[in-house]
Amino acid sequence: METLVVDHPLVAHKLTVLRDVNTDSPTFRRLADELVTLLAYEATRQVRVTELTVETPVAPARGVRLAQPYPLVVPILRAGLGMLDGMTRLLPTAEVGFLGMVRNESTLQAETYATRLPEDLSGRQVYVVDPMLATGGTLAAAIQFLFDRGADDVTALCLLAAPEGIAYMDKVFVGSGRPIRLVTAALDERLNEHGYIVPGLGDAGDRLYGVV
Ligand SMILES: O=P(O)(O)OC[C@H]1O[C@H](OP(=O)(O)OP(=O)(O)O)[C@H](O)[C@@H]1O
Ligand SMILES: O=c1cc[nH]c(=O)[nH]1
Numbered sequence: 001m002e003t004l005v006v007d008h009p010l011v012a013h014k015l016t017v018l019r020d021v022n023t024d025s026p027t028f029r030r031l032a033d034e035l036v037t038l039l040a041y042e043a044t045r046q047v048r049v050t051e052l053t054v055e056t057p058v059a060p061a062r063g064v065r066l067a068q069p070y071p072l073v074v075p076i077l078r079a080g081l082g083m084l085d086g087m088t089r090l091l092p093t094a095e096v097g098f099l100g101m102v103r104n105e106s107t108l109q110a111e112t113y114a115t116r117l118p119e120d121l122s123g124r125q126v127y128v129v130d131p132m133l134a135t136g137g138t139l140a141a142a143i144q145f146l147f148d149r150g151a152d153d154v155t156a157l158c159l160l161a162a163p164e165g166i167a168y169m170d171k172v173f174v175g176s177g178r179p180i181r182l183v184t185a186a187l188d189e190r191l192n193e194h195g196y197i198v199p200g201l202g203d204a205g206d207r208l209y210g211v212v
């Protein structure tokens with residue numbers, strides 16, 4: 001998996017506050033939203049565009065606009081919803097598909113409880129958003145689902161990633177022939193015995209929306 005860890009002092013600053021156990025939920029939501037916009041700037045470098053000409057008040061100017069079909073943004077519920085607005089702010093013409101997935105905290109296996117996105121994703125660029133890439137089980141299952149619907153260009157945006165999750169993604173998709181990109185704000189040290197990212201930020205969904 002082609003991985004980019006965004007190295008920028010603003011990203012580092014916002015991520016530090018996000019990690020802080022004393023950061024309340026409203027602040028956490030705002031920072032997640034701000035961070036995804038910064039990550040999206042890098043993640044969309046390869047977004048497809050078509051060339052066109054516009055008239056400035058002075059002369060014709062060559063430019064570009066997003067190509068159709070427009071990108072599809074896929075937040076993985078629940079925590080991925082905290083990254084959706086930041087993404088669509090930068091890509092206002094993007095469509096949005098939803099994947100509801102939850103990790104069974106005993107087995108660490110991902111379970112899918114909701115799918116609401118186009119049947120045919122051939123030719124679509126897809127941006128998956130989920131704050132946490134831990135064991136990688138959730139993201140791998142999400143991307144396999146997208147591949148099964150025809151997607152062949154998938155970029156994942158995660159606030160934090162663990163080395164174990166990246167290694168798992170590489171193992172699952174080795175030789176798949178379909179490139180997968182990851183853009184993250186930080187690559188943390190490891191997972192603990194409960195599958196949580198260390199040092200991480202805790203349970204992203206709970207910090208955004210409350211403990212379930
Ligand atoms: O890489 P993995 O080991 O699969 O773990 C990562 C997943 O865990 C979290 O979601 P969670 O299952 O807590 O659901 P939630 O968003 O409803 O809180 C997170 O948002 C990822 O989707
Ligand atoms: O550290 C982790 C791992 C999985 N899910 C989270 O929300 N946090």
Ligand SMILES: [Mg+2]
Pocket residue numbers: 079203204205206
């Ligand atoms: Mg959770």
